[in-house]
Amino acid sequence: MQSSFFPQHCVTSDSPQFTSSFAKFSASLGLLLLALLSTPAHAQSAGEQTAGADHPLLMRFPDSEIVEYDRTNELNHQLVLGTLQRTRGEVVPESAERLKGRVTRIVYAIPSDYQVSDVREFFAQQLRERGDSILFSCEGRACGSSNYWANDIFKRRILYGPERNQYYLAARSNTALENDPFLALYLITRANKRLYAYVEIIESEIAVVPQALVNEGLLAATLREKGSVVLPWVQFNTADGGEEELDDPSALDYLVRLLR
Incomplete structure (x- = not known):
């Protein structure tokens, strides 16, 4: 999978300098590098279950924690754009x-001293600043049964609660991608x-969020706090000798800069 989102290539894949630099970098960082890199594309096709990390499109609410996370490739994912009914x-x-692509799902636990309105405004501000298009939103009983959302749509019992306490939003992000990602x-x-x-x-298969849209400060802060981050644009390919190689060698330059 080739990418055009990296500004410069300081070291190219066909140069001796790249081979030497990559070997030294891997030896010095070891397990930390493995934690930084997302899993290979062939592994992602079967689904991914990890400790999780924020998606580059959305910053988490302050002091919230990830309690559930998964990422899968799906051929027929349903994005709800209306009230639910049986x-x-x-x-x-x-x-x-109905959408085809990579689906990232994250459940955050929010500190108890905040209200739904606080969290809603926090995420809404991010969407406004980026110029995202709101496709549908609802609040309270207008959304339908919370049981439907939690168990039938999202398949997560932890999301079930009183109808009056719920809020839902679906949007399409305004990015530089050929096919802008959707979010809920x-x-x-x-x-x-x-x-x-x-x-x-x-995200569609050709619309993975590029490096240019990522907040490096947020990534660095998450790395210091959690010990690992997911970089969606970093991919490995299996070489003829069975060794894993970076799909785009310029990703190495970004990793070095992030870890300084």
Whole structure:
């Protein structure tokens, strides 16, 4: 998978300098480098379950924690664009978009001293600053049953709560990509007063978020706090000898800069 999002190549894959630099870099950083890099594309096709990290498109709410995370490639993902209702025993939205691509799902636990409105405004500000297009939003009972959202749509029981405490938004990001990613946000305060934010990012196979859109300061801060970050644009390919090679050698320059 080739990428055109890197500004310069200080070391090229066909030069002796690249071979030497990469060997020294790998030896010195060891396990830390492995934590920084996303898994190979062939592994992602079967689905990915990890400790998780923020997606580059959305910063997490302050002091929130990731409690669930997964990333999979899907051929027929449903993005809900309308109120949910049960018809002939099946939960269906009034409107929906069927999408193909990589789906990242993150559930955040929000500190108890915040309200749904606080979290909603935090994420909404990010969308406004980027110029994202809001496709659908609803609040409270207008969204339908929270049970439908939690168990039928998102398949996560942790998101079930009173209807009056929920909020949902679907949008399309305004990025430099040929096919802009879609995203969904669901907020719920459960009966036990615990507040959760569910984030879903859908990227087509040719629309992986580029390095240029990533906040390096946020990545560095996350690395210091959590010990690892996911870099979606970094991919490995298997060489003829069975060794893993960077799909784009310029990613090495970015990693060195991030770790300084």
